[in-house]
Amino acid sequence: MITIFEKLGYTVSETRSSVFNSEIKLLVVRNWDKSIRYAWPANLNKALFLKFRGSKSFINILLSFGCKLIFLLRLQKLFFTSKSLYVKDKSKEAELSSRYAQWTLFVRKSIQLEKAMLYKVINGKGSFTKIATHPLSIALIHNETMVLDRLNESRIRSFAIPNTINVSPNAVELDDISHDGTILHEYCNLHTMALSELNELTAFLTPLNELKSWRELKEDLLELMKRDDSRLPKNLLYMLNQIIENTNENKPVEMCLSHGDFSSENMFEKDLKLYIFDWELSNVIKPVGFDAFHFIIQQGLLVDKSNWKTIRKEINKKITSDTFEALSRFQKGTIEQHLQLYLVYTCINYLKFYVEYSVNPLETNHSLRTWKEALTETLNINQSELDESSVYAF
Numbered sequence: 001m002i003t004i005f006e007k008l009g010y011t012v013s014e015t016r017s018s019v020f021n022s023e024i025k026l027l028v029v030r031n032w033d034k035s036i037r038y039a040w041p042a043n044l045n046k047a048l049f050l051k052f053r054g055s056k057s058f059i060n061i062l063l064s065f066g067c068k069l070i071f072l073l074r075l076q077k078l079f080f081t082s083k084s085l086y087v088k089d090k091s092k093e094a095e096l097s098s099r100y101a102q103w104t105l106f107v108r109k110s111i112q113l114e115k116a117m118l119y120k121v122i123n124g125k126g127s128f129t130k131i132a133t134h135p136l137s138i139a140l141i142h143n144e145t146m147v148l149d150r151l152n153e154s155r156i157r158s159f160a161i162p163n164t165i166n167v168s169p170n171a172v173e174l175d176d177i178s179h180d181g182t183i184l185h186e187y188c189n190l191h192t193m194a195l196s197e198l199n200e201l202t203a204f205l206t207p208l209n210e211l212k213s214w215r216e217l218k219e220d221l222l223e224l225m226k227r228d229d230s231r232l233p234k235n236l237l238y239m240l241n242q243i244i245e246n247t248n249e250n251k252p253v254e255m256c257l258s259h260g261d262f263s264s265e266n267m268f269e270k271d272l273k274l275y276i277f278d279w280e281l282s283n284v285i286k287p288v289g290f291d292a293f294h295f296i297i298q299q300g301l302l303v304d305k306s307n308w309k310t311i312r313k314e315i316n317k318k319i320t321s322d323t324f325e326a327l328s329r330f331q332k333g334t335i336e337q338h339l340q341l342y343l344v345y346t347c348i349n350y351l352k353f354y355v356e357y358s359v360n361p362l363e364t365n366h367s368l369r370t371w372k373e374a375l376t377e378t379l380n381i382n383q384s385e386l387d388e389s390s391v392y393a394f
Contacts, residue, residue: 012087039107141170191292
């Protein structure tokens, strides 16, 4: 937590001393390992940390109602843990408890890095500050800032994005666009309109063999195939390799800017317009349709826990020939070809992440099974024949 405040330009201490003698009283929510997940001023009268709980699941709705009730009844100190920070008297840090009285800090620990966000309200206007505590998170913040600036300069019409307020080497502050919106769990025309405009602004044609990202993807797959790792499903690697070998790398493919994590958690609808945030994983060179497939597949895979047959039905229902025509500027390739490219990009990156960060196999079984079903259908391979083949002989 000290490091996070340092990244924001503040010097604080967790212990009182002759130098750090001005106290800032906080309330916190801790993770199971006792590390801090949320922190806010003890006198704050609103549950601002709910800004970071985007999902509208039944459990989240129930928790949100309970937290709002606790704050309404002024019972925060009975339910949350007290903590103090100390700053120099009459310093800029002392403003944390005066000028910036309405703020909450969120620290998220994922497998590969720690991420922190500060939400604050000044004169009725809210903003999110993303704080980088790791070289990878610095790169993500830099990437998001560049993409948002580019899109804001383009004066987009069919969707809205945050404006950049302040940028520093370790943080970026964005305005809060999450007011009174509705989360959409099904792909609809609003998504197509937004992705069509992205395509209109950024699409281009190029052979795959001229893309550094495609060459790196093939190299990553080769490295995965060479690994002696019992957790890696060899038949999945075999199918990915088959798709790549069957792909005409000399034929131009339509590429465009992709959000990278185009999912229900990163957007909402208000007044028939999408408000899209969290552009950290955006990439200017992804196959057309990538975000559309991602929205449907991630919703089915991670939220609804559906099998591939159910997910495929939803793809067929939502990504029709008319939809794909609207998504595509140059009308190159078919829905099936671009779905294959999505599966190749996503599966290889997923397996690479799975190996590098030693993900618990129990957390990946459903995903691996679904990818296997998807690739099997894509290659039109009979499952029993696949299981009896020599694909495990890498």
